[in-house]
Amino acid sequence: MIALYPGTFDPMTNGHLDIIQRGATLCTRVIVAVAKGTHKHPQLDWTARFNLCRDVVAPIENVQVVQFDGLTVALAKQHGANCILRGLRHAGDFEYEAELAGMNAVLSPGMETLFLLAAPSHRSLSASVVRDIAAKGGDIRAFVPKQVADVLS
Numbered sequence: 001m002i003a004l005y006p007g008t009f010d011p012m013t014n015g016h017l018d019i020i021q022r023g024a025t026l027c028t029r030v031i032v033a034v035a036k037g038t039h040k041h042p043q044l045d046w047t048a049r050f051n052l053c054r055d056v057v058a059p060i061e062n063v064q065v066v067q068f069d070g071l072t073v074a075l076a077k078q079h080g081a082n083c084i085l086r087g088l089r090h091a092g093d094f095e096y097e098a099e100l101a102g103m104n105a106v107l108s109p110g111m112e113t114l115f116l117l118a119a120p121s122h123r124s125l126s127a128s129v130v131r132d133i134a135a136k137g138g139d140i141r142a143f144v145p146k147q148v149a150d151v152l153s
């Protein structure tokens, strides 16, 4: 199985990294796709988010990082991915993710979405809360990889 893991990663958190690591043990290859995400008004620019993801996953042999701005299913096809990898933290994620997975399955018949439940220690962790803590001068080192903490602190 080759998985595409799309997201905004503004910034990558330990929750994202956990999904990538677990996905990489289940799949032959994981392609992390950093979305331009203009509609979400990301704080970090696209290149900074891409570079951080690339640095963080560098030690994991079967993971690569790409930038994308378009349809997730089109990118998946382009990279030969046969599933989309997503993380689920709580019921709120489920509503949104089920809608996305349903639309992607219609757009690309046969494209499965593989959901991994967030680890219990990461269920309350979101990139937006990390950005908030960092903006207020708080310590984010428990929530993000070292490379991210170094850039945001």
Ligand code: ADP
Binding pocket: 006, 007, 008, 009, 010, 013, 014, 015, 016, 019, 037, 040, 085, 086, 087, 088, 089, 093, 117, 118, 119, 122, 123, 124, 125, 126, 127
């Ligand atoms: P998007 O803009 O596509 O929601 P995000 O970068 O916010 O992108 O999230 C990408 C994926 O990672 C989503 O499937 C999201 O549910 C999941 N995710 C986010 N935070 C965590 C976490 N703490 N633990 C596990 N999965 C997470």
